[in-house]
Amino acid sequence: MLYDLMKNDINTRQINWQRLYDANRASLENINDANGIVGNTISGRRSHYIIEERIINTTRFNANSVINTKFGSHIDFTGGASFQQQNNHYYKKVDDLLGGEFYVNVNQFAERDFPADNISNQYDLDHPNRILKVGDKFGYDYNINISKVAAWAQGVFKYNKVDFFLAGNVSQTAFYRKGNTRVGLFPNNSLGKGTENSFFDFAVKGGVTYKIDGRNYVFANGAYLTRAPYFENVYISPRTRNSQQDNVESETIQTVEAGYVMNAPNLKIRLSGYYTRFMDGLDVMSFYHDAYQNFVNYAINGIDKLHFGGEFGVEAKITPTLTLNAAAALGRYYYDSKQNAVVTVDNSASVLGKQIIYAENFRVPSTPMEAYSLGLSYRSPKFWFVSLTGNYFDESYLSMNPLRRTWDALQYVAPKSAEYNEIFNQTKFDAQYTIDFFGGYSWKLPKDFEINKRNTFLVFNVGINNLLNNKDIITGGYEQLRYDAQTATSDPVLVNKFPPKLYYAYGLNFFASMTLRF
Numbered sequence: 001m002l003y004d005l006m007k008n009d010i011n012t013r014q015i016n017w018q019r020l021y022d023a024n025r026a027s028l029e030n031i032n033d034a035n036g037i038v039g040n041t042i043s044g045r046r047s048h049y050i051i052e053e054r055i056i057n058t059t060r061f062n063a064n065s066v067i068n069t070k071f072g073s074h075i076d077f078t079g080g081a082s083f084q085q086q087n088n089h090y091y092k093k094v095d096d097l098l099g100g101e102f103y104v105n106v107n108q109f110a111e112r113d114f115p116a117d118n119i120s121n122q123y124d125l126d127h128p129n130r131i132l133k134v135g136d137k138f139g140y141d142y143n144i145n146i147s148k149v150a151a152w153a154q155g156v157f158k159y160n161k162v163d164f165f166l167a168g169n170v171s172q173t174a175f176y177r178k179g180n181t182r183v184g185l186f187p188n189n190s191l192g193k194g195t196e197n198s199f200f201d202f203a204v205k206g207g208v209t210y211k212i213d214g215r216n217y218v219f220a221n222g223a224y225l226t227r228a229p230y231f232e233n234v235y236i237s238p239r240t241r242n243s244q245q246d247n248v249e250s251e252t253i254q255t256v257e258a259g260y261v262m263n264a265p266n267l268k269i270r271l272s273g274y275y276t277r278f279m280d281g282l283d284v285m286s287f288y289h290d291a292y293q294n295f296v297n298y299a300i301n302g303i304d305k306l307h308f309g310g311e312f313g314v315e316a317k318i319t320p321t322l323t324l325n326a327a328a329a330l331g332r333y334y335y336d337s338k339q340n341a342v343v344t345v346d347n348s349a350s351v352l353g354k355q356i357i358y359a360e361n362f363r364v365p366s367t368p369m370e371a372y373s374l375g376l377s378y379r380s381p382k383f384w385f386v387s388l389t390g391n392y393f394d395e396s397y398l399s400m401n402p403l404r405r406t407w408d409a410l411q412y413v414a415p416k417s418a419e420y421n422e423i424f425n426q427t428k429f430d431a432q433y434t435i436d437f438f439g440g441y442s443w444k445l446p447k448d449f450e451i452n453k454r455n456t457f458l459v460f461n462v463g464i465n466n467l468l469n470n471k472d473i474i475t476g477g478y479e480q481l482r483y484d485a486q487t488a489t490s491d492p493v494l495v496n497k498f499p500p501k502l503y504y505a506y507g508l509n510f511f512a513s514m515t516l517r518f
Contacts, residue, residue, distance in 0.1 A: 017098075020049040024100035031104055036128045047100025048108070052139070057089040079153040086146045090238070091180075092139040094132050105130040105138045109294050110185055110347050120347075122184035140239035141180040144231055148173045154205075164208040173228035174198045177235060177242050185347060186241040194242030199228035199250050220258040226250040233282040236297050237346050245282060245299045245342070252279045259311075266317040271310070277336070278305040285402070286346075287481035295346040298402060298481075300357065304337035305364055325375040325389070332395075333364035341402060357402040362426050366476030369395035386439040394431035398500055399478035409483070422495050432473045437464040451518040459515040469508040477502035 005012045024047045034042040066080040094103055106129065110121040122128045123139055132138050150171035157164050176196040183190035203225030210218050228250050236243045259272025281303030289296035309331025316324045339357040344350070363369070375389030403409055404423050413420045440461040449456045466473075480498040 021099040024049055024098050027100065031129055031131065034129050034131050036126075036130070042102065042131050044101040045099070047097045047103045049098050050094055050100075050103050051096040051098065053093045053095040055089075055091055055093060059087045061085045074158055076156040076158070077153070078156075079151075081151045082149070084146075084148045088144045088146075089142075090144070091137050091141040094134050094136050094138060097134060103132040103136075103138065105132055107185070107347075113294075113347055119187075120184045124181040125184050125187055126182055142238055143178045143180065144175060144238070145178060146173070146175040146231065148228075161211050162208065163211070165206065167203075167205040169203040169225070171201045171228075172198065173201065175231045175234075177231075177238055179242065183240050186243075186349065189241045189243060189349070195244065197231075197234065197244075197248060199226075201226040201228055201250050215262060215264050217261040217263075218259070219261065220256070222256040223253070225253050227253060229282045233284050236284060236299050236342075236344055237286065237295075240346055241349070243344075243349065245284070245301060247301065248282070249280055251281050253277070254279075268313075268315040270313045272312075273310040274308065274331075276307040278303075278307075281305065285481060289345075290482060292345055292352070296352070297344045297346065299342045299344070300339050300402065302337055302340050303335070303359075305334065306336040307331060307333045307364070309369070321379055321381070323377045323379070325373070325377065327371075327373045329371045331369045333367070333369055335359040335362045335364065339402070341406075353408075355406045355408060358405045358424075359400070359402065362400055362405070363395075363397040365397045365399035365426075365478070367396060368393040383443070384439070384441040387437070389436045389438075391434045391436070392431065393433070393473075396429040396474070396476075398427035398429065398502075399476070400426050401479035401481055401483055403481065403483050404479070404495075427479075427500070429474045430472070432470065433468075434465065434470060434473070435467040437467055438462070454518050456516065456518040459517055460513070461515070462510065462512045464508065464510040466506065466508050471504065471507040473505035475503045475505050 010016050010018065025045055027046045027048055028044070029046040031042045031046065032040075034040045062082070062084050064080065064082045066078065068076070068078050070076055097103060105123050105127075106121045107123055108121075110117075114120040118128070119125065124130065124141075130136075130138070148171060150169060152167070152169040154165060154167035157166075174196055177194040179190045179192060179194070181191060203223060205221070205223040205225075207219065207221030212218065229248060234244045234248050236245060253276065255274065255276040257272055257274040259270065261271075262269040280301075283300040283303060285298040285300070286295055288294070309329065311327075311329045313327040314325070318324055337360055339359050341355045341357055343352040343355065345352060370393065372392045373389060375387055377385060377387035379385040409423055410420060413423065438461075440459065443458045443460070445456045445458055477500055479500045482498040483495075
């Protein structure tokens with residue numbers, strides 16, 4: 001029914017393209033001082049709706065050097081250095097005028113908010129009221145320049161009963177924004193080079209393996225490191241200005257793991273556990289806010305996460321031709337702190353508010369925290385094989401909207417009520433499963449096909465994933481940041497006014513290949 005409605009009634013579709021064309025064709029306007037020329041007036045059908053092309057042009061240079069050597073019979077040494085230089089150029093181009101004759105390079109949100117101000121509404125103050133055709137650059141125009149230099153070294157020490165390694169890394173990361181236009185809203189903080197951020201980071205790692213005998217081992221590894229923040233999580237609104245988050249610092253990561261390994265001819269076992277803590281992460285979220293009727297930026301800091309769990313794997317030869325494989329991974333990945341958000345709007349440098357996000361104990365999203373696999377494979381002496389594997393996934397969660405985990409969102413609902421839980425609780429995906437098949441055959445060609453007196457083989461492989469065509473597998477998703485917030489006098493909040501976006505896995509899919517090997 002819904003399919004028929006969308007197919008036959010344009011009003012049920014997400015975009016009514018005809019209305020956009022009609023609005024542009026009816027918009028006869030005069031643009032005064034067009035292209036920054038005093039007295040120059042352009043008349044015609046001005047497009048207020050267009051299709052734009054968002055472009056990121058990236059140039060990158062990498063250089064690496066590695067040295068490997070031995071010190072005596074017990075020590076292997078590896079070291080290296082690297083240099084990376086990257087420049088990202090962000091801008092937009094007009095792709096389709098949708099029935100109009102031209103577009104004007106002005107900020108329509110600022111034009112609405114400041115109707116009598118012909119400075120604040122300009123994307124490019126040095127070229128005001130620029131008339132645009134298809135293919136012209138417009139709107140934001142800026143570069144992000146990034147450089148990183150690093151050096152690392154590792155020593156591996158091997159002895160009869162004990163192996164261990166020590167490793168270290170140091171790096172210097174720098175990046176800055178360079179605006180290519182003087183934006184009317186921020187004429188003193190948009191053009192040219194902004195603050196250069198520089199981070200010195202380091203990492204120390206170590207591990208030891210104890211050989212109980214030739215088939216049984218125990219091991220333990222640990223690391224402490226810092227990591228420079230990603231520039232996307234530093235700049236509050238790089239489209240419009242150089243402003244960035246306060247107290248920008250590197251993220252700290254601490255991790256340990258330990259386990260047991262058995263490597264026997266007919267039985268292989270691996271059992272391990274891990275514990276990892278991430279501290280002082282940053283994030284920036286930008287979205288259209290219905291109450292402010294503008295793009296809003298949430299600059300979030302103090303993001304801590306905790307990951308811990310265990311993994312188990314076994315491979316057992318039941319017969320010389322039949323092998324059993326099983327694996328399990330059980331983990332829990334949590335946000336481990338209340339987070340702080342600073343809220344700003346694109347059309348103003350003023351802070352709209354500061355909020356505490358009650359994210360503590362929410363799950364890190366979009367990855368299953370439990371995964372199980374069981375498979376059988378048969379390898380024939382006549383050079384063919386087949387395998388069948390079943391997989392089961394659980395404990396996967398939807399990425400949450402931080403606005404719904406704040407006092408502002410919850411102040412007008414009763415704690416622990418059904419409405420409160422609908423706003424606050426995190427959505428858990430249903431457990432899912434797949435069955436996968438893989439098989440192949442290797443055919444030795446006659447001697448007439450030998451190449452350089454070497455045997456030649458024709459190898460056929462085929463694989464079928466999701467054999468039962470399970471189309472309900474949600475691989476990830478997120479709550480939309482647009483959110484119908486409740487006020488003291490409003491009707492009950494509509495949590496699903498903007499429903500979450502979900503990603504689904506493919507149903508049955510397959511591949512086949514043929515390889516000539518010699």
